[in-house]
Amino acid sequence: MSTTAPTSTDSFWHSEAAIARRKKRHGADRRLQIFGITAITIAIGLLGILIVSLVSTGYQAFVQTEIALPVNVSSEEVSRDDPSKGDYRDLIRQALHAEFPDVGDSEFRQLEQMLTRNAQFIVRDRVVSNPSLVGQTTTFHIPMADPIDQLNKGVISAETPEDRRRVSNVQVELFDQMEQRGLVSTPFNWGLFFNADSRFPELAGLAGAIVGSFYALLVCFLISFPVGIAAAVYLEEFAPKNRLTDIIEVNINNLAAVPSVVFGLLGLAVFLNFFGLPRSAPLVGGMVLSLMTLPTMIIVTRASLKAVPPSIREGALGMGASKHQVITQHVLPLALPGILTGTILGLAQALGETAPLLLIGMNAFITSPPGGIMEPATALPTQIFIWADSPERGFVARTSAAILVLLGFLITMNMIAIFLRSRLERRW
Amino acid sequence: MFGYALLLIIAMSLIAYFVGRSAGSRFATNSQEKIHSLPSYHGAFVAVWVGIPALILLLLWVGLQGTAIDQLLLSSLPEQMTEGASASQLNLYLQEIHNVTTGRVFGEPSPEIKAAAERLIRWEAIARWAMLVVILALTIVVLMITRAQLSPRFRARNNVERIVSGLMIFCATLAILTTLGIIGSLLFEAWAFFQMVPVSEFLFGLNWEPQIPIREDQVAAAGAFGAIPVFTGTLLIAFIAMLVATPIGLLTAIYLVEYASDRVRSTVKPIMEILAGVPTVVYGFFAVLIVAPAVRDFGSVLGLAVSPNSALAAGGVMGIMIIPFISSLSDDALNAVPRAMRDGSLAMGSTRSETMLNVLLPAALPGIMGGILLALSRAIGETMIVVMAAGLIANLTFNPVDSVTTVTVQIVTLLIGDTSFDSPKTLAAFALGLVLFIITLCLNVLAIRIVQKYREKYD
Numbered sequence: 001m002s003t004t005a006p007t008s009t010d011s012f013w014h015s016e017a018a019i020a021r022r023k024k025r026h027g028a029d030r031r032l033q034i035f036g037i038t039a040i041t042i043a044i045g046l047l048g049i050l051i052v053s054l055v056s057t058g059y060q061a062f063v064q065t066e067i068a069l070p071v072n073v074s075s076e077e078v079s080r081d082d083p084s085k086g087d088y089r090d091l092i093r094q095a096l097h098a099e100f101p102d103v104g105d106s107e108f109r110q111l112e113q114m115l116t117r118n119a120q121f122i123v124r125d126r127v128v129s130n131p132s133l134v135g136q137t138t139t140f141h142i143p144m145a146d147p148i149d150q151l152n153k154g155v156i157s158a159e160t161p162e163d164r165r166r167v168s169n170v171q172v173e174l175f176d177q178m179e180q181r182g183l184v185s186t187p188f189n190w191g192l193f194f195n196a197d198s199r200f201p202e203l204a205g206l207a208g209a210i211v212g213s214f215y216a217l218l219v220c221f222l223i224s225f226p227v228g229i230a231a232a233v234y235l236e237e238f239a240p241k242n243r244l245t246d247i248i249e250v251n252i253n254n255l256a257a258v259p260s261v262v263f264g265l266l267g268l269a270v271f272l273n274f275f276g277l278p279r280s281a282p283l284v285g286g287m288v289l290s291l292m293t294l295p296t297m298i299i300v301t302r303a304s305l306k307a308v309p310p311s312i313r314e315g316a317l318g319m320g321a322s323k324h325q326v327i328t329q330h331v332l333p334l335a336l337p338g339i340l341t342g343t344i345l346g347l348a349q350a351l352g353e354t355a356p357l358l359l360i361g362m363n364a365f366i367t368s369p370p371g372g373i374m375e376p377a378t379a380l381p382t383q384i385f386i387w388a389d390s391p392e393r394g395f396v397a398r399t400s401a402a403i404l405v406l407l408g409f410l411i412t413m414n415m416i417a418i419f420l421r422s423r424l425e426r427r428w
Numbered sequence: 429m430f431g432y433a434l435l436l437i438i439a440m441s442l443i444a445y446f447v448g449r450s451a452g453s454r455f456a457t458n459s460q461e462k463i464h465s466l467p468s469y470h471g472a473f474v475a476v477w478v479g480i481p482a483l484i485l486l487l488l489w490v491g492l493q494g495t496a497i498d499q500l501l502l503s504s505l506p507e508q509m510t511e512g513a514s515a516s517q518l519n520l521y522l523q524e525i526h527n528v529t530t531g532r533v534f535g536e537p538s539p540e541i542k543a544a545a546e547r548l549i550r551w552e553a554i555a556r557w558a559m560l561v562v563i564l565a566l567t568i569v570v571l572m573i574t575r576a577q578l579s580p581r582f583r584a585r586n587n588v589e590r591i592v593s594g595l596m597i598f599c600a601t602l603a604i605l606t607t608l609g610i611i612g613s614l615l616f617e618a619w620a621f622f623q624m625v626p627v628s629e630f631l632f633g634l635n636w637e638p639q640i641p642i643r644e645d646q647v648a649a650a651g652a653f654g655a656i657p658v659f660t661g662t663l664l665i666a667f668i669a670m671l672v673a674t675p676i677g678l679l680t681a682i683y684l685v686e687y688a689s690d691r692v693r694s695t696v697k698p699i700m701e702i703l704a705g706v707p708t709v710v711y712g713f714f715a716v717l718i719v720a721p722a723v724r725d726f727g728s729v730l731g732l733a734v735s736p737n738s739a740l741a742a743g744g745v746m747g748i749m750i751i752p753f754i755s756s757l758s759d760d761a762l763n764a765v766p767r768a769m770r771d772g773s774l775a776m777g778s779t780r781s782e783t784m785l786n787v788l789l790p791a792a793l794p795g796i797m798g799g800i801l802l803a804l805s806r807a808i809g810e811t812m813i814v815v816m817a818a819g820l821i822a823n824l825t826f827n828p829v830d831s832v833t834t835v836t837v838q839i840v841t842l843l844i845g846d847t848s849f850d851s852p853k854t855l856a857a858f859a860l861g862l863v864l865f866i867i868t869l870c871l872n873v874l875a876i877r878i879v880q881k882y883r884e885k886y887d
Contacts (some may be wrong), residue, residue: 025779033699036683039676040696043755046748047703054710054716176502227599234596245600249740252603257872258865259800261836262610265843265861269613276494291606298603324589352707355811355836359843381709381812388713388816396717403710410705 007266049269054407058400064202065152067115067178071095073127075135083127088120100174110170116143122360143191143202144184146394148175152186155393159287166393192401196368197383201394206402211226212362212377213284213351219286219373220293225343227290227298228292229332235298236305237327256295263292264359269288272360279361280376284342288360289350296349300342304335337424341417348413352406354381380406429556433486433563440567441479447575448474448584455580465584473584476591477574478567487564489559497551498522501544509540552815614865617849617858624852625653630859632656636822636833638842638853653856655863657822661832665743665814666807668828672747673807674800677754685762686756686784704752712816716744720817727829735819742817743828746807753803761795762788764883798879805871808866811836835860 012018071091078086096103096111103111116122119142126140127133143149146168150156156165158172167175178184192196196206239245267288271277277284308331316326357363370377378386384406387399452467465473502510510518521541528537528545537545575607578584581762633654680700684693720741727734734740765788773783789796818829820841842857849855 027784029779029781032784033683035686035689036679039679040683043680043703043748043751044675044696044699047699047749049718050706050710050714050748051647053714057717091870132530152484153845154724181817227602230596230599234593234600238593238596239600248600253605253876254869254872255603255606255869257805258610259811259836259868261811261839262614262861263867264867265839265858266606266610266613268843269617269858272610274613275491322585324592342850348705352709354707354709355815357838358815358840363844375783381707384709384713385812385816388709388716399713400717403713407710410707414705 054400054403057397058404060155061192061394061397061401062152062189063081063153063186064191065149065184065186067114067144067146068139068183068185069095069099069142070137070139071123072098072124072132072137078127078134080131080134083131084124086124088127091123092119100177103174107170107174109175110168114171114174115147116145116200118198118200118203118231119143127297140421141185141187144344146150146201147171149202150393151175151186155397162375192335192398193405197366197386199365199399201258201390201392204395204398206380206383206405208366209378209380209383209402210405212285213379213381214329215282215373215377216285216289216357216362216379217347217351220289221343223287223290224293224297224346228294229301229339231294232298232301232305233327233332234371236302237323237331238376252295252298256299259355260292260353261355261359263288264356267293267356277373278376280364280366280378281374282370282379283363283373283378284360285362285377285379286358286373288356290355292353293346293350296346297343300346301335301339303423304338305331307338308334334426337420338347340346341421341425344417344420348410348417352381354385357382358385380409396397429559430490431870433559436560436563437479437482437486437567440482440564440571441475444478444567444571444574445471445475447473447571448578451575451578453582455578459580461580463580464582465586468582469588470578470582472588473576474571474574476588478570480591481570481883482563482567486559486563489562493555497548497555500551501525501548504547505544506540567841583766594856610865614858614862617855618862620849621852621855621859624855629653630655630856634824636838638838638856651852653852655835655860657824658833658835658860659863660824660826661739661818661822662808662836664826664828664832665746665818665834666740667805668739668743669746669750669807669810670800670804672744673750673754673803676747677751677803678758678796680751680755681758681762682784682789684759685788686780700752700755703748704756706749708749708810710813711745711749712812712814715741715773715813715817719745723829732829734829735863737819737827737831739818739832740828742814744812745817746813749810749813750803750807753806754799757799757802758792758796761792761799761879761882764795767792794878796874798877798882801871801875801878805868805875808871809836809868810868811840815840835864 051061069092072095077091078088079332085243092115093108093112096115100111122142123140126138144152147156148171151158151167151172152175156167158167162169175184191203191205193205193210195203195209198204232356233244235248239248267284271284271287272279312330313326314333316330317323321329357379362377362379363386364376364378366376366378381403384399384402387395387402449467449471452463452465455463455470456467501522505521509521513521521544524537524541525544525548528541529548584887631652633652634656635652635653635654636657680696684696688696702723713729720736720738723741723744724734724736725736769787769791770783773787774780778786814834814837818837819833820837821831822833822838823830825832838859839860842860
């Protein structure tokens with residue numbers, strides 16, 4: 001009788017060797033699980049770092065430091081009949097002298113630089129739009145220059161030695177003085193949404209980029225929506241199974257994976273160089289984006305068409321409708337929610353696309369919102385790229401803020417798509 | 429003027445529709461015979477025939493008007509100016525004439541140019557009105573012809589449907605036209621580039637300094653177009669990205685498929701979708717703002733001299749971008765393995781990790797490989813992250829803390845700003861684009877093949 005052999009299965013499973021084996025195997029199982037959790041945590045953590053860093057650098061750009069400065073728009077300097085002419089720079093100087101009488105000549109230049117360099121034009125535009133201001137003293141809220149803005153927001157600290165910050169001691173003192181006198185305010189920065197681009201961070205806004213993106217997306221939608229639906233309907237409902245349709249299908253799948261910068265090269269060579277369309281125009285941007293979204297559009301539309309049960313088609317055909325009537329009157333209306341959802345998601349993707357727009361020149365420096373699809377413009381992502389490249393400290397916060405605005409648009413579009421899907425889509 | 433012409437065409441089509449429809453309904457009430465098509469099809473038939481040819485004419489007119497007027501202008505210039513002038517000289521004249529008409533005058537233009545500018549203004553006005561008149565005439569003529577064709581037995585519906593089918597086929601072939609356009613433009617410009625720089629130098633040269641000499645006799649800046657350092661830089665960054673993304677993405681997919689509860693899955697998947705939906709320019713800014721300084725600080729702690737735009741930072745952030753791509757494709761592949769295989773393995777007493785590693789992963793491997801290849805093609809073609817975070821100088825190195833450049837960075841930097849299509853500097857971008865297109869196309873075709881083959885196996 002051997003004692004080593006197990007007498008029953010029970011003791012075999014409970015032998016030390018078996019327990020050790022099992023432990024090892026379960027340990028391996030737990031390890032894989034922990035690896036998986038770690039991987040997910042890393043991915044989510046990275047997304048968290050991304051969002052936190054954007055918010056923490058960007059939230060400050062949503063407010064802007066302003067100074068309340070009473071300016072006497074004297075009728076000697078500015079004529080009532082033609083207020084656009086006049087030495088507004090001198091007006092500002094006089095106002096500063098009146099407000100800070102004890103600032104010496106040597107320090108006055110530094111005081112002047114605390115205001116945005118476009119202060120004179122801000123006052124001029126207000127007076128031009130309201131000529132009754134001439135001859136009166138009005139308090140203007142003028143944005144302060146970028147370094148002062150940073151000082152107020154705590155990015156630049158007064159503790160740092162003077163030669164290592166861009167604000168002089170005189171300016172720090174003056175700023176404290178202004179604050180004590182209640183001249184400084186930090187209201188919500190509407191300029192971020194309603195100003196166009198500017199070389200000065202305190203004045204730069206997204207209006208031009210938002211309008212440019214809107215025009216480009218409009219063109220993209222007007223082209224890719226009808227063309228995408230028509231192509232998808234043909235391929236799904238009409239196309240005979242032959243070489244040509246096979247080639248088209250392989251083609252569409254491959255186009256969906258072509259790098260976006262290649263579409264930019266196409267736009268540059270064909271639309272700009274061959275057809276001679278204007279550079280930087282939202283029309284060209286929209287056309288390039290529509291070529292990019294077309295494959296997605298076709299794939300999504302085909303999926304929604306496929307989801308409409310054949311009984312609908314057969315019922316309509318049985319009632320004597322022609323094939324075209326079946327599709328336009330029965331299949332397409334039923335597939336429309338799915339198509340719309342896909343369209344919005346495709347447009348959201350197009351909104352974030354940057355590289356092709358860079359190649360067709362939608363990264364120009366443009367200081368007024370475009371008036372139409374043929375005028376030079378920037379788009380939101382290209383504006384982010386321009387600002388990210390700008391050396392001024394203030395543009396870091398502006399870039400993050402612009403990214404937050406872009407992400408806001410993307411989230412809104414996705415929410416609409418999700419809403420449409422849940423409200424309108426029918427399950428068969 | 430284009431807008432007015434478009435409005436005119438739309439208005440004429442609407443009129444045509446109502447003319448056709450009222451004719452159709454008159455047939456329906458008056459005619460003794462049975463009518464073939466509904467009145468609205470009669471309307472649509474007339475409207476389509478009025479609208480589409482006019483639209484084509486409008487597009488052709490707008491496209492060709494500029495060149496036609498330019499030709500007329502050149503032939504109207506005095507002969508001593510145009511005789512023996514080169515093409516670029518003629519172009520200069522045209523430019524000057526156009527500038528004079530828009531008021532951008534530098535110095536006093538010659539009287540010939542001034543006269544030509546006046547002619548240009550006059551002709552453009554004539555052309556604008558002529559376009560409207562011609563379109564109006566065309567639509568009216570077509571309207572009358574098509575209206576005359578209508579009759580109770582006229583097959584309006586079949587006609588309209590044939591036209592609609594034709595339009596749909598045209599839209600479907602647009603995808604092919606796009607591909608042809610890409611291939612054609614890349615080949616055309618790259619061909620022009622290879623006339624100036626030999627293919628062998630481009631593909632095997634070790635020196636990439638895309639400058640053009642400003643003067644003929646300039647020695648230093650002759651420019652070198654050997655793209656090997658650019659290719660190695662691209663591969664280095666893509667490799668780093670894959671190194672980051674593949675383990676994280678794959679392990680995420682494994683956890684989601686095998687271990688996660690429904691609740692975890694329904695929260696993690698949308699987060700992954702957010703990660704996938706973030707525009708790449710945002711990742712680029714993230715790389716510049718956070719990751720590159722962090723990598724640099726970490727390097728200096730270790731005593732390494734890290735370049736401010738190191739391949740590591742750019743590749744790492746690109747990896748983050750690709751994680752959701754790999755995880756969702758691997759997820760699909762793992763889920764496509766038949767349930768019976770998984771259940772069989774579990775029933776034999778394997779743990780979940782053994783089932784995953786010995787049964788599911790080997791079975792799903794082709795699908796996962798396809799997904800990784802697709803992700804690699806994405807990494808190679810990715811532009812904004814590297815444009816913002818990688819370097820501009822082409823270094824032939826595989827050191828991840830050095831600065832390298834990539835194909836897409838070079839394409840963008842060569843083409844940003846004013847571009848003239850006759851310098852090797854501009855055309856080099858198209859040659860790089862051609863290489864990029866071919867490589868990503870091969871990777872995509874291969875990946876799609878693998879994924880499809882594998883899917884067929886289990887269907």
